[in-house]
Amino acid sequence: MYQLSYSSRATQDISEEVISGILTTSRERNKAIGVTGCLVFHKFSFIQIIEGEKNHIKSLFEDIRRDKRHSDVTLLWEGKNNGRNFSDWNMAYFTESKERSGSGEMRNFERNLFLLSELSAGSTSVLNMFWISVRKLISGELI
Numbered sequence: 001m002y003q004l005s006y007s008s009r010a011t012q013d014i015s016e017e018v019i020s021g022i023l024t025t026s027r028e029r030n031k032a033i034g035v036t037g038c039l040v041f042h043k044f045s046f047i048q049i050i051e052g053e054k055n056h057i058k059s060l061f062e063d064i065r066r067d068k069r070h071s072d073v074t075l076l077w078e079g080k081n082n083g084r085n086f087s088d089w090n091m092a093y094f095t096e097s098k099e100r101s102g103s104g105e106m107r108n109f110e111r112n113l114f115l116l117s118e119l120s121a122g123s124t125s126v127l128n129m130f131w132i133s134v135r136k137l138i139s140g141e142l143i
């Protein structure tokens with residue numbers, strides 16, 4: 001098993017429809033090649049972790065890197081791991097709810113994601129870097 005995590009900036013005009021398209025393709029293709037992971041979209045940044053066979057992860061990351069819907073793709077960490085951290089998710093997704101937008105909802109989303117990041121860290125360097133970056137994004141250190 002191999003894990004990889006990166007951050008990127010969404011293109012300025014990205015819409016919910018575009019993101020939902022990315023998720024649909026991702027979940028189908030990831031399922032077909034046995035890839036699992038998690039994608040966070042917040043403040044126009046993406047942070048993603050993908051896990052699966054090394055060759056699948058490497059070639060998927062090359063495709064993702066070339067994708068025009070985001071830029072500044074920055075590798076956070078990659079490496080071998082024993083077992084999966086997101087075995088139930090072909091691509092779990094976190095973003096704040098648009099229906100209940102407003103500063104209360106934003107704070108709630110950030111608080112919950114922060115809590116999740118503290119509960120979920122620990123097992124691998126890639127996973128730790130993923131959650132550390134999520135926390136940095138929430139706290140405004142990563143823009």
Ligand SMILES: Cc1cc2nc3c(=O)[nH]c(=O)nc-3n(C[C@H](O)[C@H](O)[C@H](O)COP(=O)(O)O)c2cc1C
Nearest residue numbers: 022025026029030046048050063064067069070091
């Ligand atoms: C932020 C982001 C995350 C993505 N994550 C995945 C993913 O996990 N799996 C996947 O197959 N495609 C993902 N994609 C889409 C790929 O870049 C690519 O468009 C897709 O795999 C289809 O490739 P193809 O056009 O060569 O068939 C992602 C794209 C973006 C912008």
